[in-house]
Amino acid sequence: MATEALTLSGVDAYYGDSHVLHDVSFALQPGRLLGLLGRNGAGKTTCMSTIVGILKPRRGDIRLFGESVAGLAPDVIARKGIGLVPQGRRTFRSLTVRENLVVAAQPPRHGEAAWTLDRVFALFPRLKERQAQLAGSLSGGEQQMLAIGRALMGNPRVLLMDEPSEGLAPQIVAEVGRTIDRLKAEGQSIVLVEQNVKLTLNLADEVVIINTGRVVFQGSARELEGNEAVISQHLGVF
Amino acid sequence: MSGNRFRSVGVAIALVLLATLPLWVGNSYYINVASQILLFAVFALALNVLVGYAGLVSLGHAGLFAIAGYAAALMLQAGYGHLAADTAAVVITLAASAIFAVLALRSTGIGFLMITLALGQIIWGIAYRWASLTNGDNGINVATRPAPFGINLTGAPGFYFATLLVFLLALASMAVFVRSPFGASLRGTRDQPLRMNALGYNVWLIRFFAVLFSGFWTAVSGLLFIYYNQFISPQVAALTTSAEILLMVISGGTATLLGPVVGAAIVVVMKNVVSAYIERWNLVLGVIFVLIISFMPDGLVPGSVRLWRWGWQTVRARLDGWISSPVEEHGR
Numbered sequence: 001m002a003t004e005a006l007t008l009s010g011v012d013a014y015y016g017d018s019h020v021l022h023d024v025s026f027a028l029q030p031g032r033l034l035g036l037l038g039r040n041g042a043g044k045t046t047c048m049s050t051i052v053g054i055l056k057p058r059r060g061d062i063r064l065f066g067e068s069v070a071g072l073a074p075d076v077i078a079r080k081g082i083g084l085v086p087q088g089r090r091t092f093r094s095l096t097v098r099e100n101l102v103v104a105a106q107p108p109r110h111g112e113a114a115w116t117l118d119r120v121f122a123l124f125p126r127l128k129e130r131q132a133q134l135a136g137s138l139s140g141g142e143q144q145m146l147a148i149g150r151a152l153m154g155n156p157r158v159l160l161m162d163e164p165s166e167g168l169a170p171q172i173v174a175e176v177g178r179t180i181d182r183l184k185a186e187g188q189s190i191v192l193v194e195q196n197v198k199l200t201l202n203l204a205d206e207v208v209i210i211n212t213g214r215v216v217f218q219g220s221a222r223e224l225e226g227n228e229a230v231i232s233q234h235l236g237v238f
Numbered sequence: 239m240s241g242n243r244f245r246s247v248g249v250a251i252a253l254v255l256l257a258t259l260p261l262w263v264g265n266s267y268y269i270n271v272a273s274q275i276l277l278f279a280v281f282a283l284a285l286n287v288l289v290g291y292a293g294l295v296s297l298g299h300a301g302l303f304a305i306a307g308y309a310a311a312l313m314l315q316a317g318y319g320h321l322a323a324d325t326a327a328v329v330i331t332l333a334a335s336a337i338f339a340v341l342a343l344r345s346t347g348i349g350f351l352m353i354t355l356a357l358g359q360i361i362w363g364i365a366y367r368w369a370s371l372t373n374g375d376n377g378i379n380v381a382t383r384p385a386p387f388g389i390n391l392t393g394a395p396g397f398y399f400a401t402l403l404v405f406l407l408a409l410a411s412m413a414v415f416v417r418s419p420f421g422a423s424l425r426g427t428r429d430q431p432l433r434m435n436a437l438g439y440n441v442w443l444i445r446f447f448a449v450l451f452s453g454f455w456t457a458v459s460g461l462l463f464i465y466y467n468q469f470i471s472p473q474v475a476a477l478t479t480s481a482e483i484l485l486m487v488i489s490g491g492t493a494t495l496l497g498p499v500v501g502a503a504i505v506v507v508m509k510n511v512v513s514a515y516i517e518r519w520n521l522v523l524g525v526i527f528v529l530i531i532s533f534m535p536d537g538l539v540p541g542s543v544r545l546w547r548w549g550w551q552t553v554r555a556r557l558d559g560w561i562s563s564p565v566e567e568h569g570r
Contacts, residue, residue, distance in 0.1 A: 052436050078438035086436070092429045094493070099422040104437045154437060 004063070005030045005189035006051070006082075006158045011060035011070075013050045015136065017115050023060070024143050024215055026208045030065075032191045033180070035204030037197060037235060043213040044193045045087055051191075052084050053077040064158060066144040080110050083156025087163045087193075089147040093136030097127055100135050100146055104153040121178065141172035148179060159183070159198065162193045163217060197235055201225050209234045255401055269475035272468075273398045275506045276405040277462040277500075282498030283412050284455035289484065290419065290493030292448045293428030295351045297480045298338065298358030302453050303364055304475035307332040309376040311470050312371070320384035328457045335453025340447045346431075358480050365472035377471030380464050389423030391465070401462055408455050412495055415451065424448050425493075489530045491537025498539050499561040 006028040013021040021043055024135060028034045032112045036042045039122075049055040051062055052077055053074040062070040069077050092100050101117055108114040121128035124145040133148055151159060161180065165173040177199055184190060184203065193201040200207065200221070207224045209217035217224065224230060260269050281303060288294045313323035342353040365372045372378065383391040391397045415421045423444055426434045433440045455506045464470050474477070486505050489499025505525065513519040534541025 054432060054436065073440075074432075074435040075438050075440050078436055084434065084436050091431050091432055092433070093427045094429055095422055095425055099425075100418060103422045103426050104433075106438055150437070 003030065003066075004028060005032075005065060006191065007061075008047075008051070009061045009065045011047075011050060011057045011062060012056050013046060013057050015046075015055070020213050021050060021057070022212075022214045024210070024213070025060075026206075026215060026218060028189055028206075029193055030189050032186045032205045033184045033192055033203055035200035035207045036191055036193045036210065037195070037200055037207060038210040039234070039236060040195070042210045044210055046164055046213070047210065048084060048087075048191075050163075051160060052082055053075075078154060079106065081155070081157030083151040083154045083159050085147045085151045085159070085164055086145075087166060089140075089143040091135040091143050091146050091150070093134065095135055096129040096132055097135055097138070097146055100150050101127075104150040106154040107154040109157060115152040115155050117153075120152055120187060123152075123182070124149055141168055141175070144168060144172070144176055145179070148176075152183075156188075156193065158189045160191045160193070163171060163195065163199075164192070165194065165196045165199055189224070192212050195235075197231065203218050208238040239255060252451075260395040261396055262517050269394040269398050271281055271506060273394070273401045273466060274510065276398075276401045276501045277459055277466060278321050278486065278506055279499040279502040280408045280416040280455055280462065281459035281483055282490070282502045283408050283495075284452045284459060284499045285454075285483050286487045286494075287415070287424075287448055287452040287493060288415050289487050289515070289558070290497075291391045291416065292445055294342075294346060294445065294448075295484070296342070296354040296355070296452075297351055297477065297484065298342075298354030298361070299452075299456055300477070300479035301358035301361030302331055302335055302338065302456045302477050303463065303479065304361055304470070304472075306457035307470040307474055308365065308372060308378070310461055311380050311464055313380060314380055314382075320382075323459055324384070325460060326456065331457035331460065331487040332450060332453055335450050335456075338453070339449035343442055343449070352444055355477070355480075358475065358477065362472055362475040362477070365475045365497050372472070375472060377469055378470045380470070383468070394522075397466065401466070401483060404462060409459065409495060409499075411455075416495065420444070420447070432512070435556060447546075487529060489538060491539035494537065494539050497537050497549040504538075 007026075009025050011018065011021055011024045019167065024047060026034065026045075028131040036044050036047065050057050053069070053072055053076070057070050060070065061068055064080055064082060067080070069080055069082070070078075071227060077194070094101065098117070101120055121131070127145055127149055128143055130142065133142065138146060148161070164176050164180070168176065173196070179191065180190065180203055192200060192203060201224065204221040207217070207219060207221050208215055209224075209230065216234050217230050260274055260522050263269055263272065269485065276321060281299075285296060285299050288296050306327045308325045310327035313326055315318070338354065340352050341357065366374060385391060385528070389396065389400070391400050422438055423434065426437075427439070427441045427444050434444070435441050441448075463474070481503060486501030487498045488501070489504060490499065490501030505523070506527070508519055508523045512522060516522055530538055530541070
């Protein structure tokens, strides 16, 4: 029986006739953090959309702790334990901070320690202070915290985080990084999608690089750190 | 005075005014106008569940309103009692709401609006053309009003108090609904349906239950309507009725509890009171709507609240300035 938290095996996905993911395969071990890197338009967010069921894969399989979830409806996949912190936060702007969290609450699965309102407020004390405020009135950093807190309230077995550092000030990015590190230390299995290579290399155990919808590198974070050629070829930075 | 305390005092004053209205209004014509405001407010509150909280604009709610009215009127005509007729009318309207939902929720936005418009027109067509059942354009008379617990509702004050009770129940149920997890999830589907889906919600099912909840209160308001008028005709199911209720919701303020009530008051007062003095009252109503949409695009209630806050902050800033300026001068 597979022990991986999340596996993608030969996943092909399309937007209409446009082939956007080509034979994508990678695996996330339980309690580990996998960094998914790639340039703008490389297919990272498409990959996340395919995992959570918003985009149906045409070929290949996606398994959550050994159970196939490919092709299921997004709400069914979410209830099975895949939580997503979406790109651009996408909090419910007309709901209060508290309502945003309560609306996402799901019972814990497999006896894992439950994420409750109190536990999320302990992780993000600023959300507790602003719990009666409308989400639309929060700063970008606070909205990111809310988006993470909302995903945690679903008690996910695997947490997907799509560019959580996007558009945030450096000190807030560092704070988000510390939060992700803390979640990892608590045993949360995480897929971190990022363009911020430094942040990803600091946090990730394994790294996957996607370019034009194909996996072009797979290895440990340390392996990638020492491979300037791969970084500059596929990410265009160093 | 804190915001909450201010609100509590406001609610208490409004309740006292509503509960004593027949005493200080006196004239039964105006008591009847108040009853009409309340019954249309219940209808507008029901539509607001979809327009305001679900983001689904329906132009077919007059159809559901008419289904409740016709169902009760036909059963009363057939000799059934009020309780049986009213219960059956609510159940039939809920079933019709479920059919409306299954058909209309295939789409959102303009698609939902067009499908509900078509469904409403079908109901109007049936009411108008199926004369053997509905008596066509001649309508159906409702001979008597019910007498719950022996309370006589034939007079204007009696009917007003019954309508007020139903209105308060509708308002309370809306307040509970808005604050409930279901209310929050419905607002979530309005703001970001895809995100709600990814959080594990069946968006379609949430919207379906919202249509049923809206349909329930539409049915109740339909019953109040036929008991108030003691008559129903196809005009009730016409598109103009749906549009009028939608205007009540939009002009008062969508996704607010008070907005639809204020909207209902404006329309009913214009139709019943202003029309007695101004022949072209429709023109005045149109101008009022244009002014509201131009200067308070989110509706009269949210717009007034914003205006009040701005005025209060301006006054307070001036007062602070007057109080602090002598101290500053002394300091110099």
